[in-house]
Amino acid sequence: MNKQAATVWTIVIILLTLIVVGIVALVTAPKQPTNGILSLPVQADDWTTGGVNASSTVSLVEYSDFQCPACAFYDPLVRRALSDIPELVLTYRYFPLTQTHKNADLSARAVEAAGQQGRFWEMGELLFTNQEKWANDDKAEAIFSGYAQQLGLDLTKFSEDLNSQATKDKIAKDYQSGLDSGVTGTPSFYLNGKFITNPKSYEEFVTLIKDALATSPAPAL
């Protein structure tokens, strides 16, 4: 190999290595544009579960979209954490990504409508589990009515609530509080009011929650 070729190859290898290192740094950097503080504390009308009979609690607020595959992926992990950690209080907030998910808004309204009949978490689980069946379906509303029937809901009331202004306002309020908190994607988790980067395993998730519980426990409910 002559000297010129050796120089060229060295430059090429250094350049390509720098590109890969730069990309890894970019992807692994935490993505939170603002200060990472939850703008709106948990409200009385929020959908909240867990923490019953616990002496102290830890709050996890999730901004989520029922049509987001990553949210469907995290849902069983969150549920598992709820059963493993009795102190965990989960709050679900709607963050429908309507620009890319055509049934994001409709699915949020369907879960809110089920919530009006006391079956919020059950409907949410059904939607996440069956996400691929309705995500791109033009008749998703009929599928959601089917789930409502399966849960034994009053279908007339379900349909009314699904289209009510109150439901739309509730979703819009959650979405706005997400934007105000700096949420740009889903799922976004806030642990005791502070943004956390999405954990890479269930164990990491549990460690984060337990650390928050140990360092800054919230009062019992």
Added chain:
Amino acid sequence: MKNLSPLLKTHWPQALLLLCSLVGFIDATYLTVSHYVNFHLPCVIFTGCETVTNSVYSTMAGIPVALLGSLFYLFIILAVISHLLYRHRYLPYLLVYVSFTAFLFSLYFIGLQVWVLKAICFYCVMSATLSTIIFATSVYFRFHRLP
């Protein structure tokens, strides 16, 4: 800069191949790294990438498609530089075959996004466009006896 313009006049296919493959390498490597680093790619406000990159079609026999893309662009970069340095007679042929394969893959993946997944991923469309330009340039490069 004065010396660069006649060089570009004669070597523009190589320059175009290098540029496209470099951009493609960055694009595909970004998706590859995202695949391995993120537990699950989150959904963000303006892209449909998570639907595409989390789909069952995003890996082939356990290998992420994005990684194959990275390797393809890396091959083009190395092949073009090799040709510039050593003038291997068979490299232009090899470029056509490899880039044609990548072009066919791109067509297949665009088809999947439009008709099956019904979600378009910007990074994937960009990669398909670049591999098409690379294929077309390779054909030109092969059939025109350029320096």
